[in-house]
Amino acid sequence: QVQLVESGGGLVQPGGSLRLSCAVSGFPFEFLMIGWFRQAPGKEREAVSYTNNVGVITYYRRSVKGRFAIYRDTAMTTVHLQMSSLKPEDTAIYYCAGVDRQLPHAIPLPSDFDHWGLGTKGTVSS
Numbered sequence: 001q002v003q004l005v006e007s008g009g010g011l012v013q014p015g016g017s018l019r020l021s022c023a024v025s026g027f028p029f030e031f032l033m034i035g036w037f038r039q040a041p042g043k044e045r046e047a048v049s050y051t052n053n054v055g056v057i058t059y060y061r062r063s064v065k066g067r068f069a070i071y072r073d074t075a076m077t078t079v080h081l082q083m084s085s086l087k088p089e090d091t092a093i094y095y096c097a098g099v100d101r102q103l104p105h106a107i108p109l110p111s112d113f114d115h116w117g118l119g120t121k122g123t124v125s126s
Contacts, residue, residue, distance in 0.1 A: 001026045004096050006021065006117045007023070013124070017085075018083045019080055019082050019083070033099050035112075038090075048060070055072045091124050094122055098116075
């Protein structure tokens with residue numbers, strides 16, 4: 001049974017950084033595609049970033065390109081999302097999600113993923 005556990009959220013000032021982590025267990029890490037989503041109060045869940053099982057194919061939503069970076073730590077079976085130059089509009093609960101097949105389209109959708117973590121909250125505020 002796939003388990004995904006997020007960590008690394010917190011309160012940071014605008015311009016600051018956070019590193020989110022998604023620890024994977026219960027399934028061979030090398031076969032799992034991982035996406036990061038976020039959901040702000042009153043808004044729909046949206047894809048932030050994605051990496052395929054070998055880290056070759058990645059996706060970043062336009063508003064985070066150049067500020068966020070996703071990478072896989074195979075030894076620790078963890079996927080990190082390094083977030084820099086944070087803005088108040090990045091405030092949300094961040095979720096990682098996993099699936100064991102390649103996505104059928106370029107932009108990840110929540111419905112593409114079978115397994116979800118419980119989320120970690122990131123707040124950007126002065």
